[in-house]
Amino acid sequence: MTGKQRVAVVTGGSRGIGRTVSARLASDGLAVGVVFASNKDQADATVAEISDAGGRALAWSADIADEAAVSAAFDAVEAEYGGIDVVVNSAGVMSLQPVVDFDLAVLDRMHRTNIRGAFVVNQQAARRVRAGGAIINLSTSVKKLALPSYAGYTASKGAVDALVPVLAKELRGRDITVNAVAPGPTATDLFLQGKDEATIDAMANMNPMQRLGTPADIADVVSFLAGPGRWVNGQTVYVNGGMV
Numbered sequence: 413m414t415g416k417q418r419v420a421v422v423t424g425g426s427r428g429i430g431r432t433v434s435a436r437l438a439s440d441g442l443a444v445g446v447v448f449a450s451n452k453d454q455a456d457a458t459v460a461e462i463s464d465a466g467g468r469a470l471a472w473s474a475d476i477a478d479e480a481a482v483s484a485a486f487d488a489v490e491a492e493y494g495g496i497d498v499v500v501n502s503a504g505v506m507s508l509q510p511v512v513d514f515d516l517a518v519l520d521r522m523h524r525t526n527i528r529g530a531f532v533v534n535q536q537a538a539r540r541v542r543a544g545g546a547i548i549n550l551s552t553s554v555k556k557l558a559l560p561s562y563a564g565y566t567a568s569k570g571a572v573d574a575l576v577p578v579l580a581k582e583l584r585g586r587d588i589t590v591n592a593v594a595p596g597p598t599a600t601d602l603f604l605q606g607k608d609e610a611t612i613d614a615m616a617n618m619n620p621m622q623r624l625g626t627p628a629d630i631a632d633v634v635s636f637l638a639g640p641g642r643w644v645n646g647q648t649v650y651v652n653g654g655m656v
Contacts, residue, residue: 417468419493420638421445421486423476423533424503426455428600429550432627433500433634434458438467440635442498445489446471447482449503468493476503476529479536486536497545498638499537501530504550504568506602508561519564526568534579534590543587546638549576550630551594553652557618569594573648580646589645591637596652598625619653629653 420437424430425446438444448455455471462469474481505525507518537547555566580590597615616624633651
């Protein structure tokens with residue numbers, strides 16, 4: 413890879429943690445393919461932010477659970493930048509309902525994105541990431557808390573955690589790391605949606621830092637795993653300010 417610009421694909425790269433990760437990897441010197449589901453304006457704004465800072469980026473729309481769409485997105489990034497070195501699967505959805513009342517159609521839609529989508533993205537990454545590269549998935553620290561109404565969501569992220577060490581072993585000999593990053597409560601639209609101030613304050617105080625995480629906190633760890641963190645492999649890294 414000496415002399416060649418490294419290249420990243422970030423799913424869910426137009427908003428929240430994914431947008432901050434896209435910008436951070438671009439600032440680290442990577443060209444970035446920003447994969448988004450539907451909001452082209454946000455994706456274009458992310459690309460413009462990166463370009464204005466002197467980086468290289470393109471936006472591409474894909475449903476991450478659609479293998480043909482994801483393959484086309486990876487094709488576009490490879491055609492533009494010559495290869496792929498880092499894949500960050502940040503795309504995800506969250507629906508919260510108690511198990512007894514959970515709408516199974518909603519559960520199916522969430523798991524289609526969070527489980528099937530993660531599998532599809534990791535499958536394409538496993539086929540394409542170059543030696544020296546990294547595959548990074550976004551999980552959640554909320555699994556540890558066993559909070560009521562989170563069963564469907566945490567089950568979907570538990571599947572991601574199960575995928576990671578298996579894929580790491582399947583890529584033996586290729587010099588590719590596979591990890592998950594599990595944020596604690598982080599100030600994004602996905603987290604804040606539908607929560608009142610008292611709930612947000614209570615969750616912010618679950619860690620000894622007594623604050624919500626920021627997307628930049630998560631992007632710092634993704635940057636490490638995408639770059640110098642070569643001896644971390646097959647792990648879920650909890651990034652939550654010390655939340656038990």
